[in-house]
Amino acid sequence: MSEKGVSDDPETKCRIAEIAQYSCVPKKNRFGQWFVNCVPIPRLFRICPDRPAVEVTRFLKIDLATGYVEMPKALEEKLPNGKAWRDVVKISDTTGSSEDVKF
Numbered sequence: 327m328s329e330k331g332v333s334d335d336p337e338t339k340c341r342i343a344e345i346a347q348y349s350c351v352p353k354k355n356r357f358g359q360w361f362v363n364c365v366p367i368p369r370l371f372r373i374c375p376d377r378p379a380v381e382v383t384r385f386l387k388i389d390l391a392t393g394y395v396e397m398p399k400a401l402e403e404k405l406p407n408g409k410a411w412r413d414v415v416k417i418s419d420t421t422g423s424s425e426d427v428k429f
Contacts, residue, residue, distance in 0.1 A: 340374040342382070342395060370395065378410045 350364040387396040
């Protein structure tokens with residue numbers, strides 16, 4: 327028996343993992359007191375051995391009532407390009423600001 331969300335195919339052993347990222351905004355209530363209003367943003371990643379994790383949130387079909395996640399067959403066959411964090415670099419331009427390098 328395999329772990330939930332993990333393929334039974336020994337060559338792939340990929341799984342879907344979820345993290346919750348929060349977007350928070352400070353606001354004042356009607357009494358002038360500050361509070362922080364946060365909204366969760368679920369993000370789903372496909373994780374395969376010996377490959378960088380790839381965010382697949384926008385490609386999945388999610389049933390909000392049941393939480394069931396369906397991955398399109400095309401995504402199972404070919405993942406979007408990913409990059410290991412150790413391979414992501416920043417460079418500085420002549421103004422001294424840093425910019426992400428896109429490959």
